[in-house]
Amino acid sequence: MDRMRLDKWLWAARFYKTRSLAAHEIGAGRVLVGGQAAKPAREIAADDLVEVRRPGQPPLQVRVRALSLVRGPAPQAALLYEETAESVTAREHAAELRRLAPEPAREFEEGRPTKRDRRQMDRWRGR
Structure with a gap:
């Protein structure tokens, strides 16, 4: 076997859980072969990118x-x-940026309003 369908290979290589999900993602343009958009039935061979x-x-x-x-x-x-060297460095860089990013919840100083706060806001709004 020297060639096979792209969606079958993505499923066998465990990029997607089902073959139909792989075909859907390929159809949505999220999978490129050789830098070009592909169809699920596109045949791939060894050394394709x-x-x-x-x-x-x-x-x-x-x-x-x-x-x-x-x-x-x-x-x-x-x-x-085999993952390319550029892909490995980009993935590691993104992981480092996520690690250094501030915690989103730190912007909140007091948390959610209490029942008393909600009643005060309702009185202030005239409800």
């Missing part, structure tokens, strides 16, 4: 190393691809 975009994360660029028709355990699925 696949880019997977996920919300809130930097794009994940992987090079196809092997093909598999079955979805195996995670250690076996990790052998199907």
